Amino acid sequence: MLLKSQDVSYCQLVRQFGTTSEIVSGVSYQGNLFVRGNIYPVHQRQLAIAEMRRSYLDPEPAVACLLVEDGDVATIWYEDRYVLKIVKDAWDIVKYLNLSQLVNEMRSPQGVTIENRAQSFRLPYLRCFIGREAVDWMSARLSLDRQQAVMLGQRLIDDNWVKNLSDRQPFLDADLFYQFCMDK
The missing domain is CATH 3.30.200 (Phosphorylase Kinase; domain 1)
Structure with missing residues (x-):
């Protein structure tokens, strides 16, 4: 045509x-x-x-x-x-990603660093990753800006793929511990 x-x-x-x-x-x-x-x-x-x-x-x-x-x-x-189609609202890009596939990739050897970690005098957190490192990984791997990566991290929490081990805060681009729900 x-x-x-x-x-x-x-x-x-x-x-x-x-x-x-x-x-x-x-x-x-x-x-x-x-x-x-x-x-x-x-x-x-x-x-x-x-x-x-x-x-x-x-x-x-x-x-x-x-x-x-x-x-x-x-x-x-x-x-x-x-x-x-990319639209002005960053959330539109994030909401269409396949979370199951994303989680599998994040948990793979090429994904985020998952290890046992300790904070102060508490018992160690098993098989967890750091929010800031996850934002780095999602930004590089998915060509997202940091805000979009944080929004994607929050979507992972909202859809029960990830939980915050430090407290009930939203997903943050910070040195907070997160764990995949399947790794409990």
Whole structure:
């Protein structure tokens, strides 16, 4: 389908591979999300149309394509049902993550450091991690800012994946102890 730039809404999208995410350029058209493909000068529009036909007619599942003209360039956009639109509210990115998969990754050898820890003269806390280290890990692994990582940590508490061992405070980017509920 051939469109002009004013017919679509440009946006940023997030594509998640396991617990790794990638930010990509996208457009929204009629409620569907499309990721950017090749860019052609407008005078090579026929080459772009030929590429779109090949993509759509490829026997492995047909992919809806858009050709969007914006000034002197024509860009091919491919529908992708596995991306999410990034919105201004940081919570929207966090609320769509698969928590079961995230917890498995956090508990893996490449995840957060889980060990027995002591605080003052109390008995040791078994198999726990530090909130600040979890925020570091989530920020690096999921391309989240620290605020989003704290919100994700709070979601893990709210959905009973993690508990705060120090007290009943919310999840904090601090040297507080947390434990996965399955490690009690």
